[in-house]
Amino acid sequence: MITHIAAWLLTLGLIIYQIISSTLSEVKNLIAIEEYGVLRYTAEGHAGPPFMVIIVGFVLLLIGGIVLAKQKWVWLFVGTILLFIGQGIPITIESTALTNVFELILMFSIWITTSQCLLSQRR
Structure with a gap:
């Protein structure tokens, strides 16, 4: 039971961390790139x-x-x-x-x- 709770807490923590630290700023800085004949969007300045x-x-x-x-x-x-x-x-x-x-x-x-x-x- 403790491992299930720990797994859920880790998952939720990582999701929240990713949204706050990266995703919100990445969405604001999306640019279109054509790579190998395919159009995709990527965040400018993130590597x-x-x-x-x-x-x-x-x-x-x-x-x-x-x-x-x-x-x-x-x-x-x-x-x-x-x-x-x-x-x-x-x-x-x-x-x-x-x-x-x-x-x-x-x-x-x-x-x-x-x-x-x-x-x-x-x-």
Whole structure:
């Protein structure tokens, strides 16, 4: 029960922090950019991943480590590590799509981990 409450408080805290610290100012400074033939809007003068994304990544890494230690399921831990590596290494390809591949790997690793958890509960 305490972990559920802590997770909800962390989630709400990060959402409120992100809205106050970044989102309100970003919305005021949106500019249109055409990138690789696609129109998108981005906040002028803002760079790097949001603080909230970094914290969520570290929480996933911590949970992945706990799951690895207790259940010997490596997928969440490996998926999160690959996301950090993929986001941290500059890749010289004329597309940002490769970054999305690492996010897809993370989603797949979360899916595999939760599937293993559900299967083990049914046994």
